[in-house]
Amino acid sequence: MNLKIKHAQMAEPTDPAATASARAPQAARQPLAGLDRGELGAFLGRLGVAEKAAPMRANQIWNWLYARGARDFGAMTTLSKDLREALAQRASLRRPEIMRERQSSDGTRKWLLRLDPEEAGRKPAEIETVYIPEEDRGTLCISSQVGCTLTCSFCHTGTQRLVRNLSAGEILAQILVARDALGEWPHASPTPDRAGAPRRRITNVVVMGMGEPLYNFDNVKKALLIASDDAGLAISKRRITLSTSGVVPMMRRCGEEIGVMLAVSLHGVRDEVRDRLVPINRKFPIARLMEACRTYPRVSNTRRITFEYVMLRDINDTADDARALVGLLAGIPAKINLIPFNPWPGSPYECSPWERIERFAEIVNRAGYASPIRAPRGRDIMAACGQLKSRSRRVRAPEAAPGEPDARNPVRGQRLNPARR
Numbered sequence: 001m002n003l004k005i006k007h008a009q010m011a012e013p014t015d016p017a018a019t020a021s022a023r024a025p026q027a028a029r030q031p032l033a034g035l036d037r038g039e040l041g042a043f044l045g046r047l048g049v050a051e052k053a054a055p056m057r058a059n060q061i062w063n064w065l066y067a068r069g070a071r072d073f074g075a076m077t078t079l080s081k082d083l084r085e086a087l088a089q090r091a092s093l094r095r096p097e098i099m100r101e102r103q104s105s106d107g108t109r110k111w112l113l114r115l116d117p118e119e120a121g122r123k124p125a126e127i128e129t130v131y132i133p134e135e136d137r138g139t140l141c142i143s144s145q146v147g148c149t150l151t152c153s154f155c156h157t158g159t160q161r162l163v164r165n166l167s168a169g170e171i172l173a174q175i176l177v178a179r180d181a182l183g184e185w186p187h188a189s190p191t192p193d194r195a196g197a198p199r200r201r202i203t204n205v206v207v208m209g210m211g212e213p214l215y216n217f218d219n220v221k222k223a224l225l226i227a228s229d230d231a232g233l234a235i236s237k238r239r240i241t242l243s244t245s246g247v248v249p250m251m252r253r254c255g256e257e258i259g260v261m262l263a264v265s266l267h268g269v270r271d272e273v274r275d276r277l278v279p280i281n282r283k284f285p286i287a288r289l290m291e292a293c294r295t296y297p298r299v300s301n302t303r304r305i306t307f308e309y310v311m312l313r314d315i316n317d318t319a320d321d322a323r324a325l326v327g328l329l330a331g332i333p334a335k336i337n338l339i340p341f342n343p344w345p346g347s348p349y350e351c352s353p354w355e356r357i358e359r360f361a362e363i364v365n366r367a368g369y370a371s372p373i374r375a376p377r378g379r380d381i382m383a384a385c386g387q388l389k390s391r392s393r394r395v396r397a398p399e400a401a402p403g404e405p406d407a408r409n410p411v412r413g414q415r416l417n418p419a420r421r
């Protein structure tokens with residue numbers, strides 16, 4: 001079952017290059033970021049590039065876009081002048097605009113990005129993207145939707161209604177903008193490594209920002225396949241983690257077709273508790289979720305599933321809960337990420353006391369599972385897990401397609417998140 005919300009305004013074209021140029025006004029230019037190689041070749045064909053030459057030209061442009069971060073067709077010196085001019089007229093390399101940047105005292109950086117309204121048929125909207133530097137790595141946390149259809153009661157994003165899905169280009173653009181800002185392109189790097197290549201600042205990508213990625217499956221898939229392509233951004237699939245709240249029917253396809261690492265937002269070990277925390281649980285309860293994890297494609301001891309567990313005082317943090325968690329994980333190659341709850345204005349929960357988090361971690365750890373406690377990063381700039389939100393609102397509520405669950409609220413008629421406006 002395809003749970004993607006069907007809505008005329010949100011539907012993604014199957015061939016964005018073709019559809020966009022068919023419906024856009026003459027002046028509208030095709031954004032190149034987010035086209036796969038085939039679409040790029042087809043677009044070049046429409047610009048007059050001979051069929052035989054198109055794949056090679058597409059590869060060259062791919063290199064400029066994703067290996068060198070070109071922002072100007074004039075710089076694409078491996079292309080003929082005529083082609084560069086045609087591209088400048090009909091195509092776009094524009095990035096989302098950084099509306100605001102904040103830097104935490106711990107070095108975390110958060111960008112508020114305004115998505116390019118030039119993309120045909122799209123309304124301007126804002127999202128947040130976060131960069132978390134650590135000693136041995138740098139993690140970029142990207143968004144997949146503007147807002148979220150789900151209403152997890154501890155999550156700030158969950159108080160922002162879904163405005164729209166991001167396109168593949170907009171998902172990717174977050175990596176491009178971050179690389180711009182961090183000076184990570186070959187020509188821009190102030191700190192090359194010993195071999196002369198730019199020092200990698202973004203070593204890992206997590207799809208843990210705004211939105212539920214498996215409700216925007218096609219675009220997330222396309223973006224992550226481009227991000228992991230060796231000839232471009234070349235971020236290994238093992239260093240990309242997609243986090244889902246538990247959209248069970250899409251999990252198998254996620255493993256088979258995208259193949260990145262999986263994180264599952266568990267947060268509760270009994271249905272009555274998880275129903276309240278992660279309301280999608282009413283649709284896909286814990287037993288079904290665990291079964292989907294047990295049969296997840298290619299899961300193994302070297303490709304473990306990460307279970308995220310937010311520590312909420314007196315809600316899900318007892319020693320009994322920890323033991324029940326161990327029971328649930330039987331047979332699943334897993335590690336558990338314990339996340340101290342990050343508060344936000346009006347949030348209805350408190351973080352568990354530190355000793356309780358440690359005791360919980362110890363029980364899980366003694367059962368043989370790695371159970372790191374995630375150090376809160378960027379709390380002072382509201383950049384930590386679950387604190388992201390933008391002001392964008394949608395004008396009209398999305399409708400669930402006939403026969404599909406109302407993804408905005410899996411249990412019709414119930415207001416599950418008191419904080420949602």
Ligand code: SAH
Pocket residue numbers: 152154155156207208209210211212213243244245264265308310339340341342343344385386387
């Ligand atoms: N929608 C996806 C990915 C985005 S949320 C999902 O739910 O998995 C990324 C992670 O942050 C999830 O595990 C989510 O449950 C967690 N999270 C949300 N709000 C939080 C908060 N206030 N404090 C700590 N973690 C939170």
Ligand code: SF4
Pocket residue numbers: 148149150151152155156157158159209210211212245265386
């Ligand atoms: Fe959406 Fe994830 Fe937040 Fe739940 S935790 S409301 S699924 S972003």
